[in-house]
Amino acid sequence: APQSAEATLHAEAPAGVYDRHIFTQFAEHLGTGIYGGLWVGKDSPIPNTRGFRNDVVAALKALKVPTVRWPGGCFADEYHWREGIGEQAKRPVKVNTHWGGVTEPNTVGTHEFMDLVEQLGAEPYIAGNVGNGTVREMAEWVEYMTAPAGSLAEERAANGHKAPWAVPYFGVGNELWGCGGNMRPEFAADETRRYATFVKAPSGTRIIKIASGANVDDYGWTEAMMKIAANQVDGLSLHYYTMPGGGWPPRTSATQFNEDGWAETLSEARRMDELITKHSAIMDKYDPKKRVFLAVDEWGTWFTPEPSTNPGFLYQQNTLRDALVAAVHLNLFAKHVDRVKMTAIAQMVNVLQTMILTDGAKMVLTPTYHVFSLYKPWQDATVLPIEVKAPDYKRGAWTMPAISASAVKGKDGHIHVALANLDPNRAMPVSIALGGVKAGKVAGQILTAPAMNTMNTFAAPQTLVPVPFKGASIKGATLSVTMPAKSVVVLDLD
Numbered sequence: 001a002p003q004s005a006e007a008t009l010h011a012e013a014p015a016g017v018y019d020r021h022i023f024t025q026f027a028e029h030l031g032t033g034i035y036g037g038l039w040v041g042k043d044s045p046i047p048n049t050r051g052f053r054n055d056v057v058a059a060l061k062a063l064k065v066p067t068v069r070w071p072g073g074c075f076a077d078e079y080h081w082r083e084g085i086g087e088q089a090k091r092p093v094k095v096n097t098h099w100g101g102v103t104e105p106n107t108v109g110t111h112e113f114m115d116l117v118e119q120l121g122a123e124p125y126i127a128g129n130v131g132n133g134t135v136r137e138m139a140e141w142v143e144y145m146t147a148p149a150g151s152l153a154e155e156r157a158a159n160g161h162k163a164p165w166a167v168p169y170f171g172v173g174n175e176l177w178g179c180g181g182n183m184r185p186e187f188a189a190d191e192t193r194r195y196a197t198f199v200k201a202p203s204g205t206r207i208i209k210i211a212s213g214a215n216v217d218d219y220g221w222t223e224a225m226m227k228i229a230a231n232q233v234d235g236l237s238l239h240y241y242t243m244p245g246g247g248w249p250p251r252t253s254a255t256q257f258n259e260d261g262w263a264e265t266l267s268e269a270r271r272m273d274e275l276i277t278k279h280s281a282i283m284d285k286y287d288p289k290k291r292v293f294l295a296v297d298e299w300g301t302w303f304t305p306e307p308s309t310n311p312g313f314l315y316q317q318n319t320l321r322d323a324l325v326a327a328v329h330l331n332l333f334a335k336h337v338d339r340v341k342m343t344a345i346a347q348m349v350n351v352l353q354t355m356i357l358t359d360g361a362k363m364v365l366t367p368t369y370h371v372f373s374l375y376k377p378w379q380d381a382t383v384l385p386i387e388v389k390a391p392d393y394k395r396g397a398w399t400m401p402a403i404s405a406s407a408v409k410g411k412d413g414h415i416h417v418a419l420a421n422l423d424p425n426r427a428m429p430v431s432i433a434l435g436g437v438k439a440g441k442v443a444g445q446i447l448t449a450p451a452m453n454t455m456n457t458f459a460a461p462q463t464l465v466p467v468p469f470k471g472a473s474i475k476g477a478t479l480s481v482t483m484p485a486k487s488v489v490v491l492d493l494d
């Protein structure tokens with residue numbers, strides 16, 4: 001079998017824009033995702049700006065987070081926005097029935113969340129309550145946030161924000177097939193039509209409405225939503241988590257795994273390609289012009305919680321394996337930019353495949369954070385198809401091409417190429433035919449480590465960080481890269 005990979009970059013056939021909203025983050029009222037991870041309160045000894053911790057906000061700003069989805073997740077379908085406005089001390093304390101049964105103080109509500117996205121320079125993606133909320137409640141929330149005038153706008157002003165907020169993205173419920181109400185697809189599609197009708201943007205503004213989409217390979221759900229509700233929405237979501245060990249419920253550790261666990265996880269991550277392809281084919285039947293986009297607004301690894309943490313908090317560590325999972329997804333999304341205009345990894349801080357872990361005043365950036373950072377040039381760049389022929393990486397029951405790749409022409413005019421070597425044992429020379437691309441110089445960064453489960457900890461936060469990569473060169477029209485085993489490399493061609 002050949003021990004090297006060949007690739008061709010098709011710069012002459014650009015494939016569309018890699019929408020920056022593919023890098024959307026998800027922040028749910030779950031575990032320490034909000035309280036502790038983002039919000040510490042104004043009086044906290046942890047340095048903060050109006051309650052949001054400065055270290056975490058600065059790290060997320062550096063990542064150029066474009067959008068944040070909030071307040072859930074499952075939490076969204078039992079969230080009542082009126083409980084999260086007005087004087088903080090007077091807000092009702094509820095039980096978070098989905099996540100750990102802990103109390104929810106409603107301290108972070110609409111005004112606080114909007115302040116957070118403003119601090120981040122991001123846009124809000126608000127998820128509305130279809131599950132146990134009313135159409136009127138949802139309509140009034142939208143009016144409260146966006147109306148320039150009227151009594152809800154006056155109430156907003158009295159609560160400290162005179163100017164209306166822009167709400168560019170609005171989710172019409174979440175997982176209506178499950179925690180959002182256990183609805184049948186036709187019923188959910190009818191409910192989506194009804195609720196979406198009353199999500200109204202003030203004149204001169206636009207709210208992009210996203211319907212609650214399928215769980216994994218529930219193609220019947222996509223069929224029903226497209227057939228019945230597509231004309232009332234702009235996007236349809238899809239949720240798929242990488243969950244080795246036989247699927248739900250999660251039963252394998254984020255950090256204690258052998259090579260089988262590595263191979264199975266990456267193989268499960270690669271399944272996203274098949275899922276997008278098949279859901280898109282159904283969408284094509286009803287929407288051949290691709291007006292309705294696919295929003296993969298929950299993806300990422302889901303392992304068992306770290307020992308001695310509240311199991312309802314979904315707090316998991318993050319290793320080099322997660323970094324490869326992230327790169328595989330970000331590369332796959334490039335292949336599907338005709339339909340995929342938004343995705344959101346779950347979740348932003350302290351939950352599932354997170355960017356950032358916190359412990360009191362301490363903060364650590366995960367390997368996944370570093371992958372997102374390396375891919376910043378992909379935001380709103382033009383995708384250049386890259387065809388790769390790589391030898392397979394085989395382990396036990398799992399076989400997959402060893403190399404995953406994507407390429408873009410960035411807003412800086414440079415060509416950026418991302419490669420991941422999924423094989424944890426063998427380095428792989430990759431030879432990329434650049435066609436008509438004129439480039440003389442290549443610079444890059446690599447994320448790799450000696451062990452598959454290398455991670456950053458509070459004691460050693462810099463264990464796994466990107467470092468300059470010297471293994472790439474250009475000769476004529478060929479880019480040659482020697483990819484170390486289990487690595488992610490991002491190159492900048494000039």
Ligand code: AHR
Nearest residue numbers: 072073074075174175346
């Ligand atoms: O991200 C955790 C949960 O996973 C979300 O609340 C829900 O939408 C999904 O089931």
